[in-house]
Amino acid sequence: MSVTGVWVVGVVPDEEIRDLLSAAAQESSLRPVPARCDVPEGLAWWRGKAQESMFSTSTTSPGGWSADDDAFRLSAFIDSCYDDSEHAESLRDDVMNQFPPDAVEGLFAATARKASPFSALAYALGPDAIMRLPGWFGDFLLDAEQVRTQLPAAEEILALTGVRRRDVVERIHAWMTGLGDDPDHDADELLDGPLRVLHHAISTGQGAAGHVRWY
Template sequence: MGITTAWSISTHDDDFIGALAPRLLPLIAAERDEPLARERWNRWRREPLPDYRTWWNPFGQSCRREADALDSFLELTASGEHVQKMYDGLSPDDEFSLLTDVWDLVTDADDIFVSVQSKEFAVRSCFHAIGPDRAALLPGWCGNFLLTSAEVRETLPAVEQALGFTAKERAKAEGQDWLGYGDDEESVLDGPLRMWRRAAAHARGLCGVSVTVY
C-alpha cells in the first residue's frame, strides 16, 4: 500500500507557538529520546550512506552491513509514531488537528513550506542530500521542531551553515536529492532556509512537522 507524506514548516506568532508547545514539544522529545532512534541517528553519523543510486543493487551485490545501515536510515527519517499524533489525533478527547489548527491558519503562502510526497519522506531526501554533519546543525529532531521568534534568531546561523552551499556543494547536494519538482514546487534544499530567514526577518516563530497524511 502506498503512502502520502508531508513535511511542513510554517511561521506563527509567539502566542501561537506558546499555545502549541505543550502539545508538540513532548512528542518531539519522545521521538528524540527513544534509544532505538538515537542508535539509528548515531549509526548514520558514523556511517553516512553512499550515492542513493547504489542503494538497491539489482545484482544483489550489496553487503548485509550496507543494507542494515540503509534500513536504519530509512526508519530514522520516516514519520515517528509520537509526532504522527499531531495529524492522527492526540487523544479521543482532544479535537486538535494539525490540518485545521495549524496549516489552515496560515493565510499567506509565503509563510509556509510544504513538501508533499508519494511513497517517500521529504526529510529523508533532504537529510541524505546534506549529510549527517549538516543535518546535526538543524534544531529539533528529524524535521520536527517548534521555535519561538528568539529561538529562530538564535538558530539561524547554524541553519545557514547547514543549508548554505558553494556552487560545487549545491551541485553535489542536488545530485543526492531524488525528489522531483514541478515549476511551482520548492526544493527541500531551499524551503527550510527560506522559512528561517523569513521568520527571523518578521520576528516570528516556526513549526516544523513531518507526518504521513494517508
C-alpha cells in the same frame, strides 16, 4: 497502497507558539524519542556510511536510481524516530491549524509519493548536519527568539552553493527516485523553502514550526 510523505514548515504567531510549547512540554512531545528508535546505534551506523552512496544507477529508469540495502536501513531508522503517538499527532494538527493558509513567504510544504522529503534531505546532508537543525528529525517549535538563535546554524546547513549544493541535490534526487516515486521533485526548494520561512518569521516577529507527516 500508496503513501505520501510531507514536510511542512510555517510561521506561527509568537503567542500561539508559546501555548503550543507549553502543551508539548506537558505531554513530553516536544522532542520525543520513541522506544523503537535506537539513536546511538543508528547514528553511529549512519556516520560510518554518510560519505557513501546508498543508491545505484537504475537499469530500468533513465536518470533514476535504485536503492541499496543501506538506503532501506537508513529510511527505517529515520522512520523509527518519528513519534506517531496520539498526543504527538494531535499537536501536529494544532500546529497545522496555525499555519498561514496562503502565504508564499511564510509557508513551505514538500510532498513526495512513497518517500519522506525530510528523509531525502537527511540522507543528502548527512547525520551531523541534520542533527544540528532545530527540533527532532523535522519536527520543531520555535518562538521568535529561538528562530533568531537557530537561524545561523540553519543557514550554514541549508544555504549551499557550488559543488556542495550540486551533490546534495543529486542525493535528494536519488532518494526520491530510488525509494520514492517523485522524479520531478524540486530538490532546490527543499533547501531554500525552510530558510525562506525562517527569514520571514524573523522579519515579522513570529515563531516557526515544522513537522513531518505521512498520508
